[in-house]
Amino acid sequence: MTLCVRAPGLRHVLADVIQEVRRSVSQDIDGAEILHGLLNAPWLQSLLKALLSAHDTVAQKDYEPVLPPMPEDLPEDEEAARIVCLVKNKQPLGATIKRNEITGEIFVARVIHGGLADRSGLLHAGDRIVEVNGFPVDGMEPEQVIQVQARSHGTIMFKVIPITERPVHNQTMLYMRAMTDYSPQQDPNIPCADAGISFKKGDVLEIVDQTDALWWQAKKLPSSVACAGLIPSTNLLKRKQREFWWSQPYQPHFCMQTCEFLSIPGFRRSMRLCRRRAHSTIHPSCPTRCPSSCYSALNSPYEEVVRYQRHPEDVHRLIAILGPSGVGVSELRRRLIEMNPNIFQGAVPHTTRPPRGYEESGREYYFTSREAFDNMVYNNRLLEYGEYKGNLYGTSIESARHVLNSGKICVMDIEPNAIQAVRTHELKAYIIYVKPPPLERLRETRRDSYITTDYYVNRPFKDEDLQEMEDAARKIESQYWQFFDHVLINDELQDSCVQLLTAVRQAQDEPQWVPASWIRPTAEP
Numbered sequence: 001m002t003l004c005v006r007a008p009g010l011r012h013v014l015a016d017v018i019q020e021v022r023r024s025v026s027q028d029i030d031g032a033e034i035l036h037g038l039l040n041a042p043w044l045q046s047l048l049k050a051l052l053s054a055h056d057t058v059a060q061k062d063y064e065p066v067l068p069p070m071p072e073d074l075p076e077d078e079e080a081a082r083i084v085c086l087v088k089n090k091q092p093l094g095a096t097i098k099r100n101e102i103t104g105e106i107f108v109a110r111v112i113h114g115g116l117a118d119r120s121g122l123l124h125a126g127d128r129i130v131e132v133n134g135f136p137v138d139g140m141e142p143e144q145v146i147q148v149q150a151r152s153h154g155t156i157m158f159k160v161i162p163i164t165e166r167p168v169h170n171q172t173m174l175y176m177r178a179m180t181d182y183s184p185q186q187d188p189n190i191p192c193a194d195a196g197i198s199f200k201k202g203d204v205l206e207i208v209d210q211t212d213a214l215w216w217q218a219k220k221l222p223s224s225v226a227c228a229g230l231i232p233s234t235n236l237l238k239r240k241q242r243e244f245w246w247s248q249p250y251q252p253h254f255c256m257q258t259c260e261f262l263s264i265p266g267f268r269r270s271m272r273l274c275r276r277r278a279h280s281t282i283h284p285s286c287p288t289r290c291p292s293s294c295y296s297a298l299n300s301p302y303e304e305v306v307r308y309q310r311h312p313e314d315v316h317r318l319i320a321i322l323g324p325s326g327v328g329v330s331e332l333r334r335r336l337i338e339m340n341p342n343i344f345q346g347a348v349p350h351t352t353r354p355p356r357g358y359e360e361s362g363r364e365y366y367f368t369s370r371e372a373f374d375n376m377v378y379n380n381r382l383l384e385y386g387e388y389k390g391n392l393y394g395t396s397i398e399s400a401r402h403v404l405n406s407g408k409i410c411v412m413d414i415e416p417n418a419i420q421a422v423r424t425h426e427l428k429a430y431i432i433y434v435k436p437p438p439l440e441r442l443r444e445t446r447r448d449s450y451i452t453t454d455y456y457v458n459r460p461f462k463d464e465d466l467q468e469m470e471d472a473a474r475k476i477e478s479q480y481w482q483f484f485d486h487v488l489i490n491d492e493l494q495d496s497c498v499q500l501l502t503a504v505r506q507a508q509d510e511p512q513w514v515p516a517s518w519i520r521p522t523a524e525p
């Protein structure tokens with residue numbers, strides 16, 4: 001490309017300005033004399049000369065590549081066409097095309113944000129492509145058009161009939177957390193697999209275009225690339241999930257555990273035993289009263305999220321820790337609270353069991369009647385609850401609120417199926433998943449540790465305990481990974497404690513992605 005602006009024109013303009021200022025001086029206009037003096041000052045003159053000579057040097061350079069000449073034989077009566085020349089580098093064009101099945105005409109289906117076509121500003125969704133590099137494309141299959149385009153090196157020329165009414169984009173920033181995995185390479189329906197982006201559960205996506213009902217454009221965060229990619233819209237992904245679900249052979253639905261065996265967080269051994277029993281017991285069919293435990297494929301595939309930072313004067317976020325049985329959730333939680341009981345505290349659970357001699361209501365438990373307990377269940381006041389040896393145990397929202405309102409950080413260990421109950425506008429739970437390290441490291445680090453197998457029995461970990469822990473971890477991860485705000489691999493205990501402390505501090509003091517419905521109650525959950 002050759003820049004055809006030459007400096008002499010600019011010089012003339014400057015001379016005219018000086019001339020004009022001189023005329024103003026003779027007319028005795030205020031300030032004109034000062035301006036005249038300034039423009040004639042030797043220092044300004046030499047500065048302007050240097051500037052103009054730099055301009056001349058740049059303007060006389062030839063730039064590569066040279067675009068092909070504009071076609072001269074455009075018929076007079078032709079629709080107003082636009083000739084678009086793009087210089088292809090290694091990047092894809094960043095646009096998809098479609099064919100009108102009735103007329104056979106080829107259209108730009110979408111322009112990918114940040115891609116080559118988008119940055120040129122010359123191609124738009126809805127433009128009709130008439131020619132590519134001089135080849136008429138009407139009646140061609142989109143694949144054939146792509147081949148013509150792919151064969152061109154250096155520059156590519158499109159002749160397009162521009163769309164008359166371009167849709168107005170009043171897109172606001174929108175972020176979604178993926179609640180499912182997606183791979184464009186395994187999706188036969190995507191318009192162009194290379195234009196798609198893959199994502200995994202828990203990834204945060206910046207949605208840059210939702211104009212198409214089926215295919216959105218998004219960037220996966222954190223992103224350093226300018227170019228967006230295609231992802232299925234909520235409705236399309238839901239449809240895919242439904243189709244997949246129906247195509248699967250019937251299998252009884254297994255929950256990780258049922259509510260009946262759900263146990264209560266805390267240091268108490270009975271609770272942990274109850275939990276362990278629950279882990280090893282798989283019950284068919286999911287009871288309707290714990291639907292959240294079965295985060296099925298039919299739930300929304302995306303969750304709108306926003307960046308949230310707790311105001312220093314607001315109550316703290318609830319810290320909820322979970323992991324497979326035996327991984328060290330109780331140990332880590334206990335150590336955290338012991339480190340600074342003035343800052344960290346657990347929520348006192350309720351139970352229907354009678355108090356033992358040394359126990360005080362409100363310290364170890366709130367001792368309550370069965371009727372009162374049932375009432376709490378009925379009114380959804382319990383974050384989780386369960387039955388062990390004929391007695392009910394549960395942690396109430398009020399109990400967690402009590403800790404938070406006292407200015408402390410409430411730290412709970414929960415079962416995975418209580419995640420939904422603590423992810424609320426009020427508690428704004430920060431979910432920490434404790435993951436076992438690889439089996440080899442588990443064997444090494446747990447050599448001197450004890451597993452609690454019965455109320456009074458601790459014994460060293462056996463290999464099958466560790467294997468079981470791994471299997472349970474895999475199950476939890478496959479179902480709940482998208483909800484984890486932090487994943488802590490519990491390898492060396494000391495390191496894990498430091499990591500936990502850091503994560504808890506970040507949860508309280510640094511911006512985090514949280515569901516938009518927590519901040520804007522009108523947003524869809």
Ligand SMILES: Nc1ncnc2c1ncn2[C@@H]1O[C@H](COP(=O)(O)OP(=O)(O)OP(=O)(O)O)[C@@H](O)[C@H]1O
Nearest residue numbers: 272325326327328329330331445449450491492493
């Ligand atoms: N990183 C670690 N290295 C060595 N031992 C550990 C580590 N983390 C935890 N332990 C030990 O492993 C044992 C089980 O831990 P803990 O009781 O905390 O498990 P848990 O996840 O609460 O499981 P459950 O809920 O079934 O009790 C304890 O003896 C604990 O001290």
